[in-house]
Amino acid sequence: MARYKEAVCRLCRREGIKLFLKGNRCFSEKCGVSRRSYAPGQHGQSRSKLSAYGMQLREKQKGRRIYGIMERQFRNYFRIADKKKGITGENLLQSLERRLDNVVYKLGFAPAMRLARQLVRHNHFNVNNHRVNIPSYIVKKGDVIEVREGSRNLQVIKDSLKDVDKRGVPAWLQIDSSSMKGIVQNLPTRDEINLPLKEELIVELYSK
Numbered sequence: 001m002a003r004y005k006e007a008v009c010r011l012c013r014r015e016g017i018k019l020f021l022k023g024n025r026c027f028s029e030k031c032g033v034s035r036r037s038y039a040p041g042q043h044g045q046s047r048s049k050l051s052a053y054g055m056q057l058r059e060k061q062k063g064r065r066i067y068g069i070m071e072r073q074f075r076n077y078f079r080i081a082d083k084k085k086g087i088t089g090e091n092l093l094q095s096l097e098r099r100l101d102n103v104v105y106k107l108g109f110a111p112a113m114r115l116a117r118q119l120v121r122h123n124h125f126n127v128n129n130h131r132v133n134i135p136s137y138i139v140k141k142g143d144v145i146e147v148r149e150g151s152r153n154l155q156v157i158k159d160s161l162k163d164v165d166k167r168g169v170p171a172w173l174q175i176d177s178s179s180m181k182g183i184v185q186n187l188p189t190r191d192e193i194n195l196p197l198k199e200e201l202i203v204e205l206y207s208k
Contacts, residue, residue, distance in 0.1 A: 053205075055201060056201045056202070056204050056205035057205060059197060059198050059199075059201040059202050059205070060074070060201075060202045060205050060206075062196075062197060063096070063197055063199070063202055066113075066195060066197070067096050067099065067102060067113070068101075068113045068114060068117060069096075073136075075206065077092055077095050077096060078092055078202070078203075078206050080095065081094075081095060082206075088203050089199030089200050089202060089203045090189075090190045090199065092199060092202065092203075093188075093190065093193050093195070093197070093199055094187060094188055094189075094193075095138065097170075097188045097193055098138045098139050098140075098184075098187070098188070099135065099136055099137070099138065099139075100120055100125070100127065100132060100134065100135055100136070100137040100138075100139060100145070101113060101116045101117040101120050101135035101136075102116070103139050103145055103173065103182070103184070104116040104119065104120055104125060104145065106169065106170055106173055107145065107164075107169060107173055107175050107182035108160055108161050108163070108164030108167060108169060108175055108177070109125075109147060109157050109160060109161065109180070109182075110156070110157070110160050111156070111159070111160045111163065115156065116135075117135045119151075119154075119156075119157070120132070120133055120134070120135045121133055121135060123148070123151075124147060124148055124151040124154065124157075125145060125146065125147060125148060125151075126144075126145070126146050126147075126148050127139065127143055127144070127145055128143055128144055129144075131148065139184050140184065140187075141184055141185070141186055141187055142183070142184060143183070143184045144181060144182070144183055144184075145181070145182045145183075145184070146179070146180055146181040146182070147180035147181075152180055157180070161177045161180070164177060170188065170192050170193075170194070171185075171192050172184065172185055172186045172187065172188045172189070172192050173185065
């Protein structure tokens, strides 16, 4: 499977905002965006004004990078969202938010999305008492996500749960840190998806 292997701080700098790809580092003074708030590369400080297409492309890239998925997979999510009833952009974000790796991250079991995906792949989580190791698994209302019994002593999970109050948990999820268990209370609405994304620009890009 293709994946990005370069420095992830460059991605945040390219988009001009914090994408919180490196966990606690993003909240510290070592954050790449805080230290160098311009795009990477030789001409990073002399970028010209974006065209309409450029703005659409940047929003799409920002969305891909927030959720850590590649172009083909992101486009497939859009195609599915476009076929559903309702607003396509909101359908797209709702599907992405319900990915298991994202839910694990939002519940506070991992400090960053990339680590959440790794933990899922390494069989550290159950969904409704069944082991699930597919990061793209889509959770449903009422699903219970919990750390497996043999993984509850992992230091990375313990440390991440200590910072869950600082990061916050979305209203559509509920976390019980003591039992290392989370519940999907509802499907996320657009108001509950706190992301700096203009999904309508993504829809415009893919609808051309």
